[in-house]
Structures are given as structure tokens and as C-alpha cells.
Amino acid sequence: xEPPQLGLIEQSFNSRxxxxxxxxxDELPDNFTITDPCISGHPIVFASRGFLKMSxxxxxxxxxxxxxxxxxxxxxxxSVMEIREAIREERxxxxxxxxxxxxxxxxxxxxRMTPVFGKDEGRVIHFVAVQVPILRRRQRRRNGEGLCxxxxxxxxxxxxxxxxxxxxxxxxxxxxxxxxxxxxEKCEASxxxxxxxxxxxxxxLSVLTHYSESxxxxxxxxRFGPSLVSSSLHISLGRxxxxxxxxxxxxPDIPIVYASDAFLRMAGYARNEVLGQNYRFxxxxxxxxxxxxxxxxxxxxxxxxxxxxxxxxKDKSSFWNLLHISPVRNATGKIAYxxxxxxxxxxxxxHGLSPEMRQLSVVGSIKVAVRSxxxxxxxxxx
Amino acid sequence: MMxxxxxxxxxxxxxxxxxxxxxxxxxxxxxxxCLQKCCIPGAKLPLYTFKRVEEIPGDKCxxxxxxxxxxxxxxxxxxxxxxxxxxxRGLFRYDVTACETKVIPGRCGFMAQLNEGRHLKKRPTExxxxxxxxxxxxxxxxxxxxxxxxxxxxxxxxxxxxxxxxPDAPVDxxxxxxxxxxNVSPIEYGHVLLIPRILECLPQRIDRESFxxxxxxxxxxxxxxxxxxxxxxxxxxxxxHLHFQAYYLAVPFPIEKAPTRKVTTLGDGVKISELFDYPVxxxxxxxxxTLQDLSNAVxxxxxxxxxxxxxxNVLIADCGKRIFLLPQCYAEKQALxxxxxxxxxxxVNPAVWEISGHMVLKRKKDxxxxxxxxxxxxxxxxxxxxxxxxxxxxxxxxxxxxxxSEKEDEHLTQGAGDDKPPPLEGTGSINKGRNCxxxxxxxxxxxxx
Ligand SMILES: Cc1cc2nc3c(=O)[nH]c(=O)nc-3n(C[C@H](O)[C@H](O)[C@H](O)COP(=O)(O)O)c2cc1C
Numbered sequence: 001x002e003p004p005q006l007g008l009i010e011q012s013f014n015s016r017x018x019x020x021x022x023x024x025x026d027e028l029p030d031n032f033t034i035t036d037p038c039i040s041g042h043p044i045v046f047a048s049r050g051f052l053k054m055s056x057x058x059x060x061x062x063x064x065x066x067x068x069x070x071x072x073x074x075x076x077x078x079s080v081m082e083i084r085e086a087i088r089e090e091r092x093x094x095x096x097x098x099x100x101x102x103x104x105x106x107x108x109x110x111x112r113m114t115p116v117f118g119k120d121e122g123r124v125i126h127f128v129a130v131q132v133p134i135l136r137r138r139q140r141r142r143n144g145e146g147l148c149x150x151x152x153x154x155x156x157x158x159x160x161x162x163x164x165x166x167x168x169x170x171x172x173x174x175x176x177x178x179x180x181x182x183x184x185e186k187c188e189a190s191x192x193x194x195x196x197x198x199x200x201x202x203x204x205l206s207v208l209t210h211y212s213e214s215x216x217x218x219x220x221x222x223r224f225g226p227s228l229v230s231s232s233l234h235i236s237l238g239r240x241x242x243x244x245x246x247x248x249x250x251x252p253d254i255p256i257v258y259a260s261d262a263f264l265r266m267a268g269y270a271r272n273e274v275l276g277q278n279y280r281f282x283x284x285x286x287x288x289x290x291x292x293x294x295x296x297x298x299x300x301x302x303x304x305x306x307x308x309x310x311x312x313x314k315d316k317s318s319f320w321n322l323l324h325i326s327p328v329r330n331a332t333g334k335i336a337y338x339x340x341x342x343x344x345x346x347x348x349x350x351h352g353l354s355p356e357m358r359q360l361s362v363v364g365s366i367k368v369a370v371r372s373x374x375x376x377x378x379x380x381x382x
Numbered sequence: 383m384m385x386x387x388x389x390x391x392x393x394x395x396x397x398x399x400x401x402x403x404x405x406x407x408x409x410x411x412x413x414x415x416c417l418q419k420c421c422i423p424g425a426k427l428p429l430y431t432f433k434r435v436e437e438i439p440g441d442k443c444x445x446x447x448x449x450x451x452x453x454x455x456x457x458x459x460x461x462x463x464x465x466x467x468x469x470x471r472g473l474f475r476y477d478v479t480a481c482e483t484k485v486i487p488g489r490c491g492f493m494a495q496l497n498e499g500r501h502l503k504k505r506p507t508e509x510x511x512x513x514x515x516x517x518x519x520x521x522x523x524x525x526x527x528x529x530x531x532x533x534x535x536x537x538x539x540x541x542x543x544x545x546x547x548x549p550d551a552p553v554d555x556x557x558x559x560x561x562x563x564x565n566v567s568p569i570e571y572g573h574v575l576l577i578p579r580i581l582e583c584l585p586q587r588i589d590r591e592s593f594x595x596x597x598x599x600x601x602x603x604x605x606x607x608x609x610x611x612x613x614x615x616x617x618x619x620x621x622x623h624l625h626f627q628a629y630y631l632a633v634p635f636p637i638e639k640a641p642t643r644k645v646t647t648l649g650d651g652v653k654i655s656e657l658f659d660y661p662v663x664x665x666x667x668x669x670x671x672t673l674q675d676l677s678n679a680v681x682x683x684x685x686x687x688x689x690x691x692x693x694x695n696v697l698i699a700d701c702g703k704r705i706f707l708l709p710q711c712y713a714e715k716q717a718l719x720x721x722x723x724x725x726x727x728x729x730v731n732p733a734v735w736e737i738s739g740h741m742v743l744k745r746k747k748d749x750x751x752x753x754x755x756x757x758x759x760x761x762x763x764x765x766x767x768x769x770x771x772x773x774x775x776x777x778x779x780x781x782x783x784x785x786x787s788e789k790e791d792e793h794l795t796q797g798a799g800d801d802k803p804p805p806l807e808g809t810g811s812i813n814k815g816r817n818c819x820x821x822x823x824x825x826x827x828x829x830x831x
Contacts, residue, residue, distance in 0.1 A: 073669065074669075077668060077700050077703050077704050078638070078639070078641075078642065078704075081606070081634055081638055081639070081700065082639075084606065084634075085634050088632075236632060304470055326466075326470075328479075329477075329479040329480055331482065331483050331484060332482055333479070333480040333481055333482045333483075351456055351460075351547050352547055352548075352549050353459070353460070353463065353547075353549070354549070356467075357460075357463040357464070357467065358459070358463065359463075360462070360463040360464075360466040360467050360470070361458075361459035361460070361462045361463030361466065362459075363462075363466050364461075364462030364463060364465055364466040364571070364572065365458075365459070365462055367466070367479055367571055368462070368571050368572065368607070368630040368631075368632055369632060371479055371483070371571060371632075372607070372630075372631055372632030372633050373632065375483055375484055375485050375493065375633055376484075376485045376633075
């Protein structure tokens with residue numbers, strides 16, 4: 001993991017809960033991880049002692065990685081998809097999942113995940129997940145009696161409980177080969193394990209809420225107020241590495257409502273200094289007004305345009321910016337945003353894509369993200 | 383008897399005129415920068431070469447790529463950038479992002495799009511739907527007739543095992559490149575066609591190599607919301623020139639959410655499951671010791687289906703990790719007059735995307751009234767009956783494990799087919815075809831004798 005990202009990761013946790021929260025979380029016995037969806041790659045920013053012990057990895061090997069690193073060949077893809085969608089829709093999910101330890105051995109666990117919202121921002125700040133290992137109850141008796149009950153009530157059962165004799169026979173025959181059975185079959189958690197997961201989540205959340213009070217940047221379990229862009233859109237946009245901003249043409253003075261990390265790096269500003277501003281704050285004394293005029297016109301005409309414009313960083317140094325602007329429509333087919341993609345003149349792409357092509361590929365990704373994230377009836381539509 | 387249906391063919395290229403017009407133009411000089419002999423000399427197109435791998439890249443690989451911007455995400459950017467470029471150049475018939483779209487409320491999450499422009503202009507044409515394999519016909523529209531500006535890039539395995547990109551590579555007619563071209567009537571953003579070995583003019587028919595190519599494209603794109611689809615003839619493919627389709631939609635498809643029940647694991651580790659609680663019966667292929675194993679299992683199943691004249695659709699989802707195979711019989715029912723006029727009136731052609739749960743509707747009324755119930759009812763008509771599906775399934779397994787053992791014994795003789803268990807009862811025409819398949823044991827069976 002590169003150092004700049006690590007810095008972000010530490011900041012993601014500390015600025016919200018303070019360093020003290022780590023100690024408090026480390027006292028909890030449970031296995032859990034915390035991730036930050038706003039950092040590119042949606043990495044783990046905290047992993048509990050219990051979790052590290054269970055997975056066999058050291059802290060350094062886990063922080064900064066995505067939770068999918070624990071998946072393997074027999075992890076059910078449909079379950080992974082359910083988690084992916086829960087994240088996209090910013091809701092909790094509970095599902096049994098096959099993961100792999102560092103030494104390659106698989107284990108079943110009950111995965112329960114929930115979003116943590118910023119009280120003021122109204123967007124997801126972190127996700128918390130607990131991983132409760134599913135204990136295998138001792139193997140079933142050989143005689144048929146009670147077999148069915150046991151299969152249905154807890155422990156492992158076939159993915160579908162069709163009561164055909166073939167399937168039952170399959171289960172009992174597998175007694176001798178427990179390992180194979182464990183991997184192949186969907187493993188249901190018991191009520192006790194579900195209870196454990198629920199309690200663990202609420203313990204973690206209460207530590208987080210408590211410590212967020214100390215930094216004054218409150219988090220909570222429920223969403224309050226609207227955010228500038230929906231957080232599922234935020235996640236999709238976070239995957240796009242290049243420099244770009246989204247502006248909302250429906251708000252007064254067309255403010256920036258999203259700025260990518262690369263943009264902030266290029267311009268030298270912090271996110272909160274940029275959000276809500278009109279794009280013109282990047283211009284300065286030597287900026288050519290005709291370029292600005294061209295941008296304004298293309299927004300009015302709802303058309304794409306490319307300009308070369310002199311911009312200024314926060315430290316007042318200037319650079320030539322190749323700027324491409326394009327309207328972006330949401331699922332209703334209406335223009336929801338304009339995207340501005342910036343490429344500093346002279347920067348080269350290691351794949352040999354022209355600056356124009358790089359800009360257009362960002363536009364494409366953003367169009368897909370905005371359109372798709374506004375498709376569900378629950379999402380905002382203008 | 384010959385079964386035909388009338389439908390409005392989709393216009394995938396700006397050079398796809400109504401057949402009559404097209405024929406008229408062919409006589410004269412070309413001058414439109416196509417992909418035929420006349421225009422290929424000197425032609426240059428971007429070339430993306432991928433690295434052949436043994437296994438589907440694990441999640442760790444994907445993550446590392448994610449972190450340091452390695453090429454996995456690159457195919458994705460190339461495709462999106464090129465597509466947006468064609469959009470800004472005005473090559474599409476409409477702006478698909480201006481078409482209203484929504485998730486239909488309900489447990490399945492079917493998706494609907496209102497697209498009033500997709501089928502304008504073209505008049506209905508007759509399609510023969512009772513023959514899954516038909517010979518290539520150079521007089522009909524095919525992808526060598528598209529303009530080069532509609533081609534986004536050439537897509538092929540690299541020679542030296544590395545991912546590479548050449549912005550301006552000559553089109554080498556002798557090596558018959560595979561290309562990715564736009565569909566000028568897109569269903570969603572990024573709608574493209576992958577045309578394997580375009581200059582070989584292969585008919586719409588799966589072979590192992592082409593299927594593997596499609597699977598590689600899903601893997602290289604590395605985006606779970608970029609899926610590839612295939613329609614056989616008789617299952618709503620309208621162009622008899624081998625092609626796969628693909629587009630972006632960052633929403634899970636209902637078929638991906640449908641529960642599955644594991645049915646069998648093949649000797650090479652390919653796991654086959656069956657969909658349940660989904661209106662269309664189908665199989666899901668996953669895993670496998672190597673990528674080739676997975677690819678071959680699916681292609682062998684498709685080859686079996688096409689050799690036995692069973693129309694089918696294929697969806698490659700989850701970055702190539704899950705592949706759905708759906709035999710279908712809608713067109714046949716339609717030709718026989720067994721589909722209700724109510725369903726026909728919606729003019730929805732249930733090809734791979736519709737079957738996967740993404741419906742493109744032509745009438746505002748249908749869009750507004752779209753409900754899970756309606757979608758389900760339509761798709762239920764597409765599905766094979768339970769009995770028929772069971773038969774087909776059993777034969778597919780046989781075909782898959784059969785070709786598996788065939789691999790071990792390259793010099794398979796005719797007698798080998800005789801070792802197989804006797805055919806299931808009452809499977810009618812399937813069995814005839816099947817025996818043919820079993821005896822010759824290769825893809826060449828039944829075609830162009
Ligand atoms: C807080 C949190 C913790 C996670 N922990 C795990 C984990 O321990 N094991 C796992 O297999 N997936 C875990 N995931 C899920 C993956 O990170 C990822 O979201 C999932 O694989 C689906 O997305 P993908 O398609 O990008 O892989 C976690 C996700 C979150 C948000």
C-alpha cells in the first residue's frame with residue numbers, strides 16, 4: 001500500500017473518532033473491520049484483534065486492502081453480489097460467507113455489515129462489518145432418527161432444502177468427509193450466532209458514536225438530511241482515479257458537488273474548500289476570459305466542450321489545464337450534472353491514450369455511474 | 383414446415399440498410415471505409431492485446447490492479463473512452479442516456495427502459511426461427527460491411543503474454559482480427575459487439591475459441607457491471623454473423639440475484655447449478671480448475687444445443703466468474719401462434735438481456751405500467767417447460783462430460799458413442815440430434831456437410 005493512501009486511512013479513522021477510539025475498540029472481543037467507501041478502493045481502515053487472529057493476517061497486511069481479499073474459489077459469488085449491492089444501496093446486510101485464512105484454509109462465518117452515517121453530512125462515512133465464525137455442531141448421528149431435524153434446524157444444510165432422499169443421503173454420506181462438506185455447502189448461522197453478530201455491531205457502533213462526540217464530527221446509525229450526491233454514486237465515483245468535478249446546474253451559481261481525489265491533489269485544496277464553490281475559483285489574473293465564456297456557453301447549450309485554460313492552485317502557482325466539459329444525465333434522461341475532467345497539459349499516459357481519449361473515458365464512467373445509481377425508485381431524481 | 387416470425391430487425395450499424403437497398407449498393411464502388419477487401423489495405427485501428435491466463439484472476443489480483451491502475455481497468459477505460467468519442471461524433475441513432483429507465487418495484491428488481499427510437503425506421507422482416515445453425519450468407523448484412531469508424535478497437539491475445547495497447551495498429555487481413563464495434567442502437571451506455579475473427583465471416587454459432595475470447599473480454603474489463611451476452615439464431619439473434627454483445631449497467635440483473643441450486647461438478651472442477659425461483663429455467667456455470675475448463679464446459683453445452691437445434695441465450699456475468707445458459711422456445715411458440723397477443727403487442731423480443739431481467743419497452747404505456755408480474759409473465763413464456771428442461775439438462779451434462787473424456791482420448795472413434803447410457807425416453811428430436819453429436823463428437827457435425 002502506498003504511503004499517501006495510508007495517511008488517508010489513518011486520517012479517516014482518527015479525524016472522526018480520535019486515536020483513543022482504537023484502544024476502546026481493541027478491548028472488544030469481537031471480530032470486526034471498518035472500511036471507508038470514500039477512499040479509492042474502499043479499503044479497510046480498522047481491523048479488530050479478534051479479526052486478525054481469526055484470519056491469520058497481521059494488521060499491516062489487512063489495513064488498506066479491500067475486504068474481498070478474504071474470498072477464494074469456493075466463496076459463493078451470489079453472496080458477494082449481495083454484499084456489493086448492500087454497499088451500493090447503503091444498507092445493512094447479513095449473510096453467511098465462506099472466507100479463507102492467510103494459510104489458505106477456508107472457514108464459514110456470519111457476515112453482518114452496516115453503514116455508519118455522518119450526522120451533519122448525511123452520507124455514509126464508514127461501513128462496519130462483524131465476522132462471526134460459524135461453529136460446526138458435532139456431526140449428525142448415523143441412524144436416520146433426528147437427522148432431518150438437525151439438518152433443518154441448524155448446522156449445515158444443502159443450499160436448498162428439497163427433502164428428496166437423495167439429498168439427505170448426500171448429507172449423511174458426507175459425515176466422514178467433513179471438510180469437503182463444509183466448503184461445498186451453504187452454511188446457515190444459528191440464532192445464537194446471529195445474536196452475537198447483532199450485539200457485536202451495536203457494541204462497535206456505540207464506541208464509534210461515543211468517540212465521534214469527542215471530535216465533534218458525529219456519526220449515527222440513521223441517515224440525516226440530504227447529501228450533495230448520493231453515497232452509492234459517491235462510491236462509484238471514488239473508483240475513478242482521474243481528476244474531475246461534478247457541478248449541479250440546478251443549484252444557484254452551479255456549485256461543485258463532487259471533487260475527485262486527483263482533482264484535490266492537482267489543485268492543492270481540501271475537499272471542504274472546494275465543495276459548494278463555483279468552478280471559477282480556479283481561475284486567476286492571467287486566465288483568458290474567452291475560455292470561461294466558452295464553458296458558460298456550453299453549459300447553457302447543454303453541450304460538451306473542450307478548452308485549454310490557465311488555472312491556479314491554492315498555492316497560487318498556475319498550470320495549463322485541458323478541460324473537457326460534458327452534460328451527464330440521470331435515469332430519468334434529464335441532465336443532472338455537468339462533469340469537468342481536467343488533464344494537466346504535458347502529462348503522459350502510460351498506456352498511450354491521448355489526453356482526449358482519457359477525458360472521454362472518465363466522462364463515460366461517470367455517465368454510467370450517474371445513470372445507474374439513480375435507477376432505483378428510492379434514489380433521488382430531479 | 384418452416385417456422386418464421388416477423389419482427390423489426392435492430393439496426394446495429396449505420397451501414398445496415400434494409401436488405402434491398404443494401405444489395406443495390408453492393409454493386410457500386412465502396413468508398414465507405416468498411417472492413418472488406420476493398421478498404422482493409424492500409425487500414426489502422428487501435429489494438430488491445432490481452433494476456434492468456436490459466437485461472438480466472440483471483441480477487442487479490444483484481445485488488446492489486448485496482449490500487450496501482452494496472453491494465454485490468456484499462457480495457458474498461460479504452461472502451462468507455464472510444465464509445466463516448468463515437469457518441470460525441472454523433473454515430474448513434476439516439477442518446478441512450480436520454481432514455482428514461484427504472485428498476486421495477488418488487489422482489490426481483492426487473493429493469494425497464496423506455497426506448498421509443500430504437501425500432502423506428504426499419505420495417506418488419508421475416509426471420510426463420512426453427513434453425514439454430516444456418517450458413518453464413520454474404521449477401522445479407524454482416525459486420526464486414528460496417529464503417530471503420532464504428533469499430534472501437536481490435537481485441538486479441540498477445541503474442542508475448544503481456545497486455546499491450548497500440549493506438550494505431552494495421553489491420554492484418556491474414557490474421558483475421560477480432561474487433562469490438564459499436565451498436566448504433568444501444569440498449570445501454572457502452573453497448574458494443576464483439577466479433578470474433580471478423581474476416582472469417584463465421585455464422586452465429588459458438589465454438590470453443592470464440593467463447594473463450596468473449597470470456598476474456600469480461601475478465602479484462604474487470605467490471606461486474608459490464609456483461610457479455612449471446613443470442614443464438616432462433617433466440618432472437620438477428621444477424622447471422624458471429625457476435626457477442628455487451629454494455630454497462632451498474633445494477634444487478636435479476637438473473638444474477640436468482641437463487642441457484644447446485645446440480646453437479648464436472649471432473650475439471652466446473653460447478654453447474656440450476657436457477658430456481660426465476661421465470662426462465664437455466665443453468666449457471668462457475669469455477670473450474672482453469673479458465674479453459676470453464677469456457678469449454680459452457681461452449682460444449684452451447685455446441686450441443688446448437689447441434690440439436692435448441693435456441694439458447696448466454697450471459698457472462700460477474701467479470702466472467704458466472705455464466706448463465708438459457709435454452710428457450712419463445713420464437714417457436716410465437717411462430718406457432720401460441721403467444722398471447724397481449725404479450726406480442728409489447729413487441730419485446732426476449733433475447734439475452736430481457737431474459738436476464740432488463741426490458742427495453744417501445745411504448746410509453748408499457749413502460750408506465752411495467753410491473754414485476756408482467757415481466758414475469760413474459761419471461762415464463764420464454765422458458766422451456768419443466769419436463770423439457772430436465773431432458774435438455776440431462777443431455778447437456780452428458781455432452782459436457784462426454785467432451786471431457788474426449789479430451790483424454792483424442793482419437794475417439796465412432797464406437798465411443800455406443801458406451802453412453804441409452805437415451806432418455808420421449809425426447810424426440812433431441813435424441814436424434816444427440817446421437818449425431820455423440821457419434822461425430824465434434825463441432826463440425828450437422829453443418830455444411
Ligand atoms: C466493512 C466491510 C467489511 C468487509 N469484510 C469482508 C470480509 O471480511 N470478507 C469478505 O469476503 N468480504 C468482506 N467485505 C466485502 C468486500 O469488501 C466487497 O464489498 C465485496 O466483495 C463485494 O464487492 P466486490 O464486487 O467489489 O468484490 C467487506 C465489506 C465491508 C464494507
